[in-house]
Amino acid sequence: MNTRQEVLDFVHNGHQHYLPHLSIDCVIFGYHAHQLKILLIRHHGHEKWSLPGGYIARNETLTQSAHRILAEKTQLSNLFLQQFYVFGDSATRMNRIETHDTHNTTYAKVGVALGENHWLSERTLSIGYYALVDYLNVVVTPDLLVDAYCWQEVTDVPALDFDHNEIVQKALMTLRAQLYQQPIGYNLLAEKFTLPEIHALYEAILGRQFDRRNFRKKLLTLGLIRQLEERRKIGPHRSPYLYEFDPENYQKALEEGAVLAQ
Amino acid sequence: MNTRQEVLDFVHNGHQHYLPHLSIDCVIFGYHAHQLKILLIRHHGHEKWSLPGGYIARNETLTQSAHRILAEKTQLSNLFLQQFYVFGDSATRMNRIETHDTHNTTYAKVGVALGENHWLSERTLSIGYYALVDYLNVVVTPDLLVDAYCWQEVTDVPALDFDHNEIVQKALMTLRAQLYQQPIGYNLLAEKFTLPEIHALYEAILGRQFDRRNFRKKLLTLGLIRQLEERRKIGPHRSPYLYEFDPENYQKALEEGAVLAQ
DNA sequence: ACAAAAGTGTTCGCGATACACCCATGT
DNA sequence: ACATGGGTGTATCGCGAACACTTTTGT
Numbered sequence: 001m002n003t004r005q006e007v008l009d010f011v012h013n014g015h016q017h018y019l020p021h022l023s024i025d026c027v028i029f030g031y032h033a034h035q036l037k038i039l040l041i042r043h044h045g046h047e048k049w050s051l052p053g054g055y056i057a058r059n060e061t062l063t064q065s066a067h068r069i070l071a072e073k074t075q076l077s078n079l080f081l082q083q084f085y086v087f088g089d090s091a092t093r094m095n096r097i098e099t100h101d102t103h104n105t106t107y108a109k110v111g112v113a114l115g116e117n118h119w120l121s122e123r124t125l126s127i128g129y130y131a132l133v134d135y136l137n138v139v140v141t142p143d144l145l146v147d148a149y150c151w152q153e154v155t156d157v158p159a160l161d162f163d164h165n166e167i168v169q170k171a172l173m174t175l176r177a178q179l180y181q182q183p184i185g186y187n188l189l190a191e192k193f194t195l196p197e198i199h200a201l202y203e204a205i206l207g208r209q210f211d212r213r214n215f216r217k218k219l220l221t222l223g224l225i226r227q228l229e230e231r232r233k234i235g236p237h238r239s240p241y242l243y244e245f246d247p248e249n250y251q252k253a254l255e256e257g258a259v260l261a262q
Numbered sequence: 263m264n265t266r267q268e269v270l271d272f273v274h275n276g277h278q279h280y281l282p283h284l285s286i287d288c289v290i291f292g293y294h295a296h297q298l299k300i301l302l303i304r305h306h307g308h309e310k311w312s313l314p315g316g317y318i319a320r321n322e323t324l325t326q327s328a329h330r331i332l333a334e335k336t337q338l339s340n341l342f343l344q345q346f347y348v349f350g351d352s353a354t355r356m357n358r359i360e361t362h363d364t365h366n367t368t369y370a371k372v373g374v375a376l377g378e379n380h381w382l383s384e385r386t387l388s389i390g391y392y393a394l395v396d397y398l399n400v401v402v403t404p405d406l407l408v409d410a411y412c413w414q415e416v417t418d419v420p421a422l423d424f425d426h427n428e429i430v431q432k433a434l435m436t437l438r439a440q441l442y443q444q445p446i447g448y449n450l451l452a453e454k455f456t457l458p459e460i461h462a463l464y465e466a467i468l469g470r471q472f473d474r475r476n477f478r479k480k481l482l483t484l485g486l487i488r489q490l491e492e493r494r495k496i497g498p499h500r501s502p503y504l505y506e507f508d509p510e511n512y513q514k515a516l517e518e519g520a521v522l523a524q
Numbered sequence: 525a526c527a528a529a530a531g532t533g534t535t536c537g538c539g540a541t542a543c544a545c546c547c548a549t550g551t
Numbered sequence: 552a553c554a555t556g557g558g559t560g561t562a563t564c565g566c567g568a569a570c571a572c573t574t575t576t577g578t
Contacts (some may be wrong), residue, residue, distance in 0.1 A: 062350025
């Protein structure tokens, strides 16, 4: 939201366009240079960071909402995006006054105060989605509400607003559980990638190490990746071969599940 | 809801006690006599069956709501109850007129008509929960809204109201995936059970067969169950031994996951 | 020459699977 | 005696895990 008018409209008429009592929070996992990070934003006037999120428009399906919110924050579309849980238990989700104050701080910046019964201050459950992106592709633009953003290592997430730490934990658990069952990587790697790259990706997400030889054997046996003739010439030393995903087997593994690593 | 007054209060004032735009639908799996069934209800004036469900009270946590709704329908508490997905994509969840009519039919019976903008007629996303029960313990009492109930084999579910067939499918998929990772049975079997009983339970849920000897070996190796001295004297022929779950190992397997069967 | 990165094959052990006969009981 | 249901052990195979040396290239 870039103009004061937009914010005012959202605050005063948002309940006509969006469903109240429900929000979507996105845990956006970005991978780069052997590190798994998540995208955090900070609202004006807040000390703590929080997850990017938004509301469900009345004329959108839930899935469309999640993709729109993600695209608004990252400028990326067609991403791997997965619903993983609804959060409605914690104290902040029971609408304690703390939540009301937190929201008020955000909008005070543009000179808007939320009344006691304002739709943004009512009890709101949040549907958690997680996405996988290559974080070099993400363009985040601060606006009237969002003061700053940062990429934070998943092993080193600070205390977040609301119950967002809980959401991050659950997202990470789900991502890891999923990775053991299904292939992930299509959205996190270039079309052609090297074995060390995908190997490091898996180690970063799962937070553990895999034997290089066994790892390659596994992916090749499952037919998930194909070795190409080309090699990549990067830096010194021996150049690694390039690989690509086999779309057919990749899709099949997504649908049927396949044990990828133990 | 047993009195007309209760129904009227719910229809007219429900939005003050419950969160609008959100509901909970429960897929209640019941097991008995080698069959996995689900509990369906039928509202007055409806042809199709549907899943039991309810709304989230403003002063309850989401988890409390789910347990309350389940208890209202089955008279059972402390059950294994698991959130598995939010449904917000299908045509009926986009609030087509069909949904409005369907609801109206329900309340017409008690002489109530819902206006166009009634809270019960607005677009409502549904949070799916599934539960596991021994269906002999379930006491379902029809009331002013619920005309009838039945237990239906999961392999033979008729066309249901709204998007409830989709919800059942997703619940079953989740239950099966979960069963491969975690022990299930505590809520579905008596405290002491025989090996053939738990064996048949797994076969019914997963829809496939297991070798008796390997199955027993697996559960014993994992320490999930303990063999007792006693035997059960049932019917003719040799009496089977009784087993019980080892609470400590069972709990550990729930938390950490354990591969149970392949 | 040496250091750093990447390529490659074999062995071992456990766990999953497959499989068949005996025992007890009731008719 | 026979039919039914339940109990039990062993052999095989495949997959996952562990493991080390060679090749290339830049300095």
